[in-house]
Amino acid sequence: MPGNPSEIRARGLHPGLSPPRGRVVPHGEKGFTLLEIVISMALTCLGVLCLAGLLKVLGNVEAEDSWDTKALFCAQEGMEELRFEVAVGNSATGDGEEVLNDGSYRGMWRRWAVTPSPIFDGLLEVDVECAYSWKGSRKTVQLSTLVYSGY
Numbered sequence: 001m002p003g004n005p006s007e008i009r010a011r012g013l014h015p016g017l018s019p020p021r022g023r024v025v026p027h028g029e030k031g032f033t034l035l036e037i038v039i040s041m042a043l044t045c046l047g048v049l050c051l052a053g054l055l056k057v058l059g060n061v062e063a064e065d066s067w068d069t070k071a072l073f074c075a076q077e078g079m080e081e082l083r084f085e086v087a088v089g090n091s092a093t094g095d096g097e098e099v100l101n102d103g104s105y106r107g108m109w110r111r112w113a114v115t116p117s118p119i120f121d122g123l124l125e126v127d128v129e130c131a132y133s134w135k136g137s138r139k140t141v142q143l144s145t146l147v148y149s150g151y
Contacts, residue, residue: 064139067132071141074105074130078112079143082126086114086147108132117146124149 095113100106109131117123124147131140 064134067134067139068141070104071108071130071132071139072143074100074108074110075128075141075143077105078110078128078130079126079145082112082114082128083145083147086124086126086149105130119146122149123147 097111100108112128115125117125127144129142131138
């Protein structure tokens with residue numbers, strides 16, 4: 001430890017005190033200002049809010065995808081029922097619609113049509129459409145296939 005008081009003051013030390021442990025802060029360097037801290041906190045909060053908004057958007061997309069998947073399964077189930085009817089000989093053409101009130105398809109609307117195919121005698125064209133309401137609009141999933149009815 002220097003003994004001269006002017007040398008002690010020049011190094012940023014106080015006479016009679018032991019030198020601080022760790023880093024000695026040079027004169028003029030004071031650390032972070034309050035403004036820098038406030039700006040960094042504001043940027044951090046903005047980042048957290050943007051992340052929360054992104055999670056909300058992703059949740060909405062996932063919910064809509066879930067309804068799309070249910071509508072696809074609804075149409076597929078209707079398609080399989082009509083294909084079964086054709087396979088057992090109930091191959092009458094026609095169309096119909098229903099509102100599903102039970103099960104996981106509750107509130108969905110299903111419409112179907114079975115028509116003779118213009119491609120080949122003995123083929124039937126089967127169309128099934130399922131729809132649901134999403135945020136004020138109607139979303140629709142449609143499936144079509146050809147079924148041979150000459151069993």
